[in-house]
Amino acid sequence: MTTLPVLDSGSDEASSQAAAASEATLMQVSGLGFRYSRVRPWLFRNLGFTLERGEILSILGPNARGKTTLLKCLSGLLAPREGQITTAAAVGYVPQDHGAGGTSYTVAEMVLMGRSRHLRAYQSPRREDHDAADAAMERVGVAGWANRSYAELSGGQRQLVLIARAVASGSELLVLDEPASALDLHNQSRVLGVLAGLASDGMGVIMTTHHPDHALHVSRNALLFVGSDDTRWGPTDDMLTSSALSAVYGLPICTPTVGTESGNRVIAVPDFGPSCRKDCALPFGSAPLTSIPLRKDLP
Numbered sequence: 001m002t003t004l005p006v007l008d009s010g011s012d013e014a015s016s017q018a019a020a021a022s023e024a025t026l027m028q029v030s031g032l033g034f035r036y037s038r039v040r041p042w043l044f045r046n047l048g049f050t051l052e053r054g055e056i057l058s059i060l061g062p063n064a065r066g067k068t069t070l071l072k073c074l075s076g077l078l079a080p081r082e083g084q085i086t087t088a089a090a091v092g093y094v095p096q097d098h099g100a101g102g103t104s105y106t107v108a109e110m111v112l113m114g115r116s117r118h119l120r121a122y123q124s125p126r127r128e129d130h131d132a133a134d135a136a137m138e139r140v141g142v143a144g145w146a147n148r149s150y151a152e153l154s155g156g157q158r159q160l161v162l163i164a165r166a167v168a169s170g171s172e173l174l175v176l177d178e179p180a181s182a183l184d185l186h187n188q189s190r191v192l193g194v195l196a197g198l199a200s201d202g203m204g205v206i207m208t209t210h211h212p213d214h215a216l217h218v219s220r221n222a223l224l225f226v227g228s229d230d231t232r233w234g235p236t237d238d239m240l241t242s243s244a245l246s247a248v249y250g251l252p253i254c255t256p257t258v259g260t261e262s263g264n265r266v267i268a269v270p271d272f273g274p275s276c277r278k279d280c281a282l283p284f285g286s287a288p289l290t291s292i293p294l295r296k297d298l299p
């Protein structure tokens with residue numbers, strides 16, 4: 001277990017945290033707090049969770065609440081002001097902003113960069129690095145774009161390439177900032193499938209999302225930003241209840257069970273209010289959404 005640097009941390013406490021973590025634990029976080037400076041408000045305090053191998057943790061909350069900041073703390077890019085982060089794995093960080101920044105790299109070169117932590121300064125990638133990059137591109141389904149210019153890909157395509165780069169790095173723990181935010185429905189399913197596959201191979205995945213459905217679909221646990229001193233962590237079904245989601249996002253959200261091709265699922269349906277189109281076949285309020293028929297009941 002490695003303890004990431006924390007401002008004003010007590011090292012004795014850190015080592016006892018590390019000792020307490022079990023073999024299955026990839027990351028343990030307790031009492032975490034962060035603010036950008038002493039004159040800025042706390043973005044979060046007393047934040048804690050445990051991530052086991054093979055688990056996907058989803059982090060949800062309103063815009064500007066501190067989710068990206070938390071991911072940067074978990075990845076070692078920012079030092080929290082207080083609390084403890086202990087981790088048993090190298091962390092691969094996939095940022096939300098995937099601008100090309102004028103790069104002239106191919107997709108294969110971008111993914112190969114994920115191997116940099118395995119190389120000494122100025123060392124050329126070895127055969128095994130190319131093999132790892134090729135395997136990662138196959139895994140994420142971007143091998144067909146290997147020779148394309150990264151800068152010429154769409155935002156969603158770039159998102160997939162950056163996920164492949166993190167996979168190529170060999171990190172056991174991936175931390176992803178809204179990995180499906182720029183993707184169409186098919187590619188959302190593809191990314192969630194890739195992340196679920198990585199988790200079933202024993203990796204850990206931490207992702208932020210603005211889609212409660214994604215969390216309900218793939219996450220064992222969820223971390224909910226309710227307020228700056230109120231973050232809640234626990235089993236996804238217990239966290240993402242109608243009342244909790246409604247409180248977090250400030251509008252009514254119901255969580256009906258609906259039938260899908262792959263079985264009954266809980267989904268989150270927000271009531272966006274007066275903007276609902278007037279010719280909607282099932283206006284909000286005319287029938288409780290929990291009465292949506294299950295697929296097997298449909299004519």
Ligand SMILES: Nc1ncnc2c1ncn2[C@@H]1O[C@H](COP(=O)(O)OP(=O)(O)OP(=O)(O)O)[C@@H](O)[C@H]1O
Nearest residue numbers: 036043061062063064065066067068069070096208
């Ligand atoms: N480098 C920085 N210095 C000062 N304040 C910052 C910095 N980066 C972010 N912030 C502020 O911290 C707050 C949280 O930002 P953050 O990006 O973590 O939120 P978020 O929950 O990820 O938001 P979103 O859902 O919109 O992506 C915001 O008010 C933001 O303006």
